[in-house]
Amino acid sequence: MPVEVILPKVDMDMETGRISRWYAKDGDAVTKGQLLFEIETDKAAMEVDAPASGTLRDISAAEGATVPVGQAVAWIFADGEEYTPTGKSDATPEATPKAAPAEMESAPHPYPLPAGGEREASASPPPSSPRSRGEDAGRQMRGNDEAPRATPLARRLAVKAGLQLADISGSGPKGRITRRDVEANIAVSSPMPAVKESLASTADAPLHAVWLRQGNDPSAMPLVLIHGFGADLNSWRPLFAGIQVDSPVLAVDLPGHGSSTRDIPENLDAVAEQVERTLSAHQIGPFVLVGHSFGGAVAATITDRGNADARALALISTAGLGPEINRAFLEGFVGARSEASLMPWLKQLVVDDSLLSKPFVNATLAQSADEGLRAAQKVIVDSYFADGTQTFDIRPALASLRIPVRVIFGAGDRIIPAAHVAGLPGEIATHIFAATGHMPQLERREQVLRIIQELARATA
Incomplete structure (x- = not known):
């Protein structure tokens, strides 16, 4: 069946969004994770990735169109799949395309949709297309001082190599500068081959x-985020929705989650080692590490191992502080295959279940259809939470740390008891939020982000 491409929700109050740019056109071959289009609201802008690989068909909203959240704006047909035109959506009648907005940092998405790193998008349409006309108008509004478009990794590599983005020609969509463009300029401009060799490829x-x-601020200390069990890196996007931050933010998919390997390491040290290698490939120097739930245990292990330069640690509803965990939730979540069977378990994550919007539920349900993904997560349950018990302990690791550590819990957590914070070393600051469940980063977004930013500033 063709895969629906929907207009996602950028912030919790968003009801509609305006499509400001398309990076691919009807009939183009696209790859999962490739940039498809950009939307904007009065609070943020966001680039949306392809949820699947195939041929893009039936684009129903042109640039300048205002579309309700959750509505289909196109379809992706798999290679070899028979194309049958779908019904067009009822998007708000297209307005005359406004000038394209100045380049904005991609705003985060609050729901688990596939997200890619650097991907090549299709070539630009002919100059007579609405997209080109909108961009010409945007250039007139911005003048000639437009900042070069570049991927976050390309920007970081350029800063490290002492290169100016304005001096680099981009090979990506709309002239976007990619990692390969920066590395090519390093090879030309630097007589020292060791510089180029030191730039680890993300393919590694x-x-x-x-x-x-x-x-x-490209020089600000990065944030590295590790999600919890059953989620993926996209679960962090609501934390930053509509908010500008100084620090670059890198999120990682754990084994058995998102787009990472389905092979599950046998212990936390082995998981930590995979994360460490991933950070090395992304050229991470000193950073602030943030982990949620099972990802908190991984984050604490990484910090204790000392192979990565973590300068501060924030643990949200972390596992590893006590033996108890909600066994019924783990087994029910992994086994659910329908909305009716999934919803009771999702509701246990939060105190206010109105936060579980329809797009969030649909995205989680779509993941449950991936049998390989759920089988890998079943291995995690059996290995790390055998018989409803946390089989690992991060307390010794936390006791040995000499960096700032914050532990955040919801008093109403029904997955891991907040009482597990008792007995932590006195120098570890704990924050327990009332009327909050297992996801403080969603339920107490502003407070949690403030705690993380305070850590980043204090360690800069």
């Missing part, structure tokens, strides 16, 4: 990772 990364934000 064992886990999938994406720069969610490039940050306002």
Whole structure:
């Protein structure tokens, strides 16, 4: 069946979005994770990736169109799949395309949709297309001082190599500068081959990772985010929705999650080693590490191992502080294959289940259809949470740390008891939010982000 491409929700109050750019056109071959289009609201702009590979068909909303959240704007047909034109959507009648907005850092998406790193998009349409006319108008509004378009990784590599983006020609869509463009300029401009050799290729990364934000300050200490069990790196996007941050933000898919390997390492050290290699491939120097739930245990292990230069640690609803965990949730979540069977378990994640919007539920349900993904997560349950018990302990690791550590819990957490924070070393700051469940980063977004940013500033 063809895969629906929907207009996603950028922030919790968003009801519609305006499509400001298309990076591919009807009939183009696209790859999962490739940039498809950009939307904007009064709060943010966001680039949307292809949810599947195939041929893009039936684009129903041109640039300048206002579309309700969750509505289909195109379809992707798999290679060899018979193309039958779909019904067009009822998007708000197209307005005259406005000038394209100045380049904005991609705003985060609050729901688990596939996200790619650097991907090549289709070539630009002819000058007579609405997209070209809109971009010409945008250039007139911005003048000639437009900042070069570049991927977050390309920006970081350019800063490290001392290159100016304005001096680099981009080979990506709309002239976007990619990692390969920066590395090519390093090879030409530097007589020292060791510089180029030191730039590890992300192809060497064992886990999938994406720069969610490039940050306002390329020199600011990056944030590295590790999600919890059953989620993926996209689960962090709501934390930054509509908010500008100084730090670049890199999120990693753990084994058995998202687009990472389905092979599950036998212990936390082995998981940590894969994350460490991934960070090395992405040229991470000193950073602030943030982990949620099972990802918190991984983050604590990484910090304790000392192979990566983590300068501060934030643990949200972390596993590994006690033996108890909601066994019924783990087994029910992994086994659910319908909305009716999934919803009772999703509701246990939060105190206010109105936060579980339809797009979020649909995206999680779509993941449940991936039998390989759920089989890998069943292995995690059996190995790390055998018989409803957390079989690992991060307390010794936390006791040995000499960096700032913050532990955040919801008092109403029904997955891991907040009481597990008792007995932590006195120098570890703990934050327990009332009327909050297992996802404080969603339920107490502003407070959690403030804690993380305080850590980043204090360690800069």
